[in-house]
Amino acid sequence: MAAQDFESDQLVRRAGQGDLAARQQLLLQHQQRLRQMIAVRMGRRLAARIDPSDVIQETLAEAVQQLSDYLRNPPLPFYPWLRQLASKRLADLYRRHIQARKRSVCYEDHGAPPLPDESALDLAGRLVARGNSPSARLRREELRSLVQTALAQLPEADREVLVLRHLEQLPTADIAAILGVTEGTVYTRHLRALERLRRVLGDDFAGDET
Numbered sequence: 001m002a003a004q005d006f007e008s009d010q011l012v013r014r015a016g017q018g019d020l021a022a023r024q025q026l027l028l029q030h031q032q033r034l035r036q037m038i039a040v041r042m043g044r045r046l047a048a049r050i051d052p053s054d055v056i057q058e059t060l061a062e063a064v065q066q067l068s069d070y071l072r073n074p075p076l077p078f079y080p081w082l083r084q085l086a087s088k089r090l091a092d093l094y095r096r097h098i099q100a101r102k103r104s105v106c107y108e109d110h111g112a113p114p115l116p117d118e119s120a121l122d123l124a125g126r127l128v129a130r131g132n133s134p135s136a137r138l139r140r141e142e143l144r145s146l147v148q149t150a151l152a153q154l155p156e157a158d159r160e161v162l163v164l165r166h167l168e169q170l171p172t173a174d175i176a177a178i179l180g181v182t183e184g185t186v187y188t189r190h191l192r193a194l195e196r197l198r199r200v201l202g203d204d205f206a207g208d209e210t
Helices: 003-016 020-029 031-047 052-072 078-097 105-110 117-126 134-153 156-167 172-179 183-204
Strands: none
Touching (some): 003 078, 031 052, 031 078, 031 117, 052 078, 078 172, 117 156, 134 183, 156 183
16 A cells, blocks of 8 residues: 555545544645646646636535545545546536537546546657657657557557556556456556557557556
8 A cells, every 4th residue: 555545545544533623634735646636637728728727626615515425434535536526527617618518438437537638648658768869759749640640549448547547657556446447457457558669569568668
């Protein structure tokens, strides 16, 4: 268990015993994680209409309202639960501001906006081996486009594991809780996705070293 997750579990225990300071610390502890998640999921179009900081504050305000119920019977580890609140809020904002009439498959399946193009490009870049020479940098740009195409062809469940692992940078236990699967399933999906990308990129594949 990561140190942050261990500390979070201890705070949940203390907060459940009525420690008000632990409640406050619990909510503040994960702001950076939430900021990372929102940066990955929000996209420029929605960010042009809604301040990401407002999404964080609104999520934390909702968490305050629901915290007592959560502490009585936690349905998920704390951060996956908090992230779920943020994801639902983003989905509602996306629906109201971007997706007025047209619903996407990604939204229907996961209750979240589709992965923004800029985040897909970032993910592609993280999976391509780095190089310092001008020719290597040019090759890297060409490969990013190739990886984007390969990512689009992955099963959605496998692609989501890559996003959670490489862009949101979450540990396996949190990914499993978020997706509602076992940690073994997360490992299987991750390895399967990486293997498909390795076949596309060959020696230019960066693998899990990002």
